[in-house]
Amino acid sequence: MQPDLRFTDPDDFEKYVARKCIDLGYEVIMPNKNTPGYDIEIVKGKERIAVQVKCHKAKQNIGQYKKFVAFLELPVASNFTGGWFISQSGYSKNVLSLAEADREPNLKLGTIKERGITWNYDPDSAPGENIEDQIEDVVEEKDNNVKYFGIFTCKGGVGKTTVAAHLAGAFAIMGYDVILLDLDPDRNLRKLFLQDQDSDEDASLYIPPNKKGFLGSTITVLNADEWDERQYPDVKVVICDCSPVLSENPKNLIRKFDYCVIPTTLNPLGIAKNGDVITRTFKHIRNENNKAEMFCLINSYSGSQAYEERNKHLLALVEKPIREYQKQDSKCQLIHPDYVKIRESRALRYWGYHLVDGSPPQLAFKSVANRSAPRTDFMQLAEYLEDHTSITATKGL
Ligand SMILES: Nc1ncnc2c1ncn2[C@@H]1O[C@H](COP(=O)(O)OP(=O)(O)OP(=O)(O)O)[C@@H](O)[C@H]1O
Numbered sequence: 001m002q003p004d005l006r007f008t009d010p011d012d013f014e015k016y017v018a019r020k021c022i023d024l025g026y027e028v029i030m031p032n033k034n035t036p037g038y039d040i041e042i043v044k045g046k047e048r049i050a051v052q053v054k055c056h057k058a059k060q061n062i063g064q065y066k067k068f069v070a071f072l073e074l075p076v077a078s079n080f081t082g083g084w085f086i087s088q089s090g091y092s093k094n095v096l097s098l099a100e101a102d103r104e105p106n107l108k109l110g111t112i113k114e115r116g117i118t119w120n121y122d123p124d125s126a127p128g129e130n131i132e133d134q135i136e137d138v139v140e141e142k143d144n145n146v147k148y149f150g151i152f153t154c155k156g157g158v159g160k161t162t163v164a165a166h167l168a169g170a171f172a173i174m175g176y177d178v179i180l181l182d183l184d185p186d187r188n189l190r191k192l193f194l195q196d197q198d199s200d201e202d203a204s205l206y207i208p209p210n211k212k213g214f215l216g217s218t219i220t221v222l223n224a225d226e227w228d229e230r231q232y233p234d235v236k237v238v239i240c241d242c243s244p245v246l247s248e249n250p251k252n253l254i255r256k257f258d259y260c261v262i263p264t265t266l267n268p269l270g271i272a273k274n275g276d277v278i279t280r281t282f283k284h285i286r287n288e289n290n291k292a293e294m295f296c297l298i299n300s301y302s303g304s305q306a307y308e309e310r311n312k313h314l315l316a317l318v319e320k321p322i323r324e325y326q327k328q329d330s331k332c333q334l335i336h337p338d339y340v341k342i343r344e345s346r347a348l349r350y351w352g353y354h355l356v357d358g359s360p361p362q363l364a365f366k367s368v369a370n371r372s373a374p375r376t377d378f379m380q381l382a383e384y385l386e387d388h389t390s391i392t393a394t395k396g397l
């Protein structure tokens with residue numbers, strides 16, 4: 001879908017948006033040019049709205065969405081009753097899916113059209129209504145290749161299973177049917193997704209759609225020997241939860257990995273003891289597979305300001321050997337936590353409690369006050385991987 005209008009000058013775009021707000025009956029107040037967080041303030045009766053405008057050619061992504069949502073929570077934004085995020089190019093499908101999942105009550109996402117602002121997310125619309133006019137955007141160029149993601153590191157207990165399951169959840173929210181291959185002999189993943197703990201038959205989860213009239217997506221957990229691409233023609237994403245002992249993973253699957261996600265934590269003892277674990281992991285995979293792109297991901301990140309300085313130093317220690325290794329293998333990289341990280345969270349720490357209390361399987365995406373940090377982080381990871389990889393598919397139709 002081509003946008004109706006194209007601005008190249010951000011000031012022209014800002015003025016155009018301001019005019020559209022006046023048309024909607026708002027009084028417009030332009031703050032100082034360098035005011036952070038928003039571009040226009042609009043007022044009508046008791047409403048006082050911070051409007052952020054983006055003149056980008058590209059659609060807005062989850063990072064930009066998150067930043068504006070975070071701004072609205074700052075004390076400096078407490079005078080506002082709400083926030084409008086206005087784009088000239090619309091939003092990635094992932095932002096729309098996340099906005100539908102978050103359902104922020106004071107936020108609206110809009111796109112400028114010749115006739116005015118079209119709302120892509122509006123909390124006053126019923127769930128699913130917002131993105132109906134974008135259905136034509138959803139059908140994309142189809143890449144028929146199944147993409148394999150290996151979640152692997154030589155080190156135990158840093159979040160492989162947690163990341164595999166929740167990355168699958170994020171891809172499912174984005175509309176992909178996902179197969180989760182449980183390659184760890186402990187079979188944790190299978191247990192975590194079993195619908196009935198007394199029967200080993202059905203380890204799966206259905207993720208309902210965000211859009212009216214669409215089908216949801218499924219996550220199905222299989223063992224390596226149960227997986228056959230021909231039997232699952234709709235599946236485009238396969239995520240493997242690997243055993244930390246490389247030789248315990250089937251070689252034929254390791255060779256199939258298109259992408260490898262290597263979780264690590266910023267933990268002084270771990271770094272001191274296993275300083276080269278990431279480069280060792282890169283080497284192990286590369287010995288078996290010469291095409292995989294590898295992404296080191298920071299997991300269990302402590303976001304508290306008090307630890308900012310320590311995180312910076314620890315990150316530098318993780319980053320140094322990776323940079324060095326990159327000289328010989330450019331397909332290996334660290335995802336900088338400024339872009340994507342998985343924050344430490346209680347929801348993830350206690351994920352799996354359903355095994356204890358007997359409730360049905362679920363992901364740690366449940367919202368608290370509308371928000372779920374793990375859901376946002378994993379959606380951002382999925383979007384990052386989608387942007388850096390070539391998975392495109394006909395999703396959720
Ligand atoms: N972001 C996070 N925040 C809080 N807790 C986390 C996070 N990620 C993982 N954990 C916790 O860390 C522990 C180890 O995670 P997980 O089992 O996923 O690691 P693993 O690499 O699969 O381990 P193994 O090598 O034993 O298979 C679990 O208790 C999990 O709940």
Ligand SMILES: [Mg+2]
Pocket residue numbers: 160161162184188241
């Ligand atoms: Mg595990």
